[in-house]
Amino acid sequence: MDSLYTAEALSTGAGRNGRTRTADGTLDLQLATPTSMGGDGNGANPEQLFAAGYAACFHSALQGVARRAKVDLGDSSVGARVSIGRNDDGEGFGLAVELEVTIPDLPHEQAQELADAAHRVCPYSNATRGNIPVTVTVTDD
Structure with missing residues (x-):
């Protein structure tokens, strides 16, 4: 790199x-x-810092893919929830992430396509892929 x-x-x-x-x-x-x-x-706490960083990074990735697609995101937002819990084997801890993407002025399907594209290019998504569960949900709020 x-x-x-x-x-x-x-x-x-x-x-x-x-x-x-x-x-x-x-x-x-x-x-x-x-x-x-x-x-x-x-x-x-570290989970708050991770959530803040992931939300900001993912939102930047979303803006980048939208710009390349010539789509105006309007008043978009990305929220992140980072959970910590014991690993299934009871030894150590693991993380899980839920990302919530809101793009009020776009049809749901188009917003989902942009969120999926952002998830492919976001550095945080690339770092976590295959390591921890990350869920990306598009809401229509």
């Missing part, structure tokens, strides 16, 4: 209950384990 950009971040403290900061200081967050996992929930 010919790298176009490299992000750098450092986690310090106690992992999920520590701090994470990007090398340029743009992102600097206190982390906390979610209450549903036994933590106090008083900070961001």
Whole structure:
């Protein structure tokens, strides 16, 4: 791969209950384990960061495929839900992602075609494909 950009971040403290900061200081967050996992929930967590990154990256991919198809996405949005749970074998944890794509001014079928195309080119989708379940749903809201 010919790298176009490299992000750098450092986690310090106690992992999920520590701090994470990007090398340029743009992102600097206190982390906390979610209450549903036994933590106090008083900070961001890796799943939130992954969800935010995936939603933004997928939305960019969607805009790119729409631009190439000469389609106006209007007031589109992409939401991401990232779930964490124990692996089926009970050893370790795994992730699952649900992406929700909304393109209000397009027919559902056309919106689905664009979402499917975005899923083929999005770097996050390419990184997760075959590794974790990712569901892409187009809503008509």
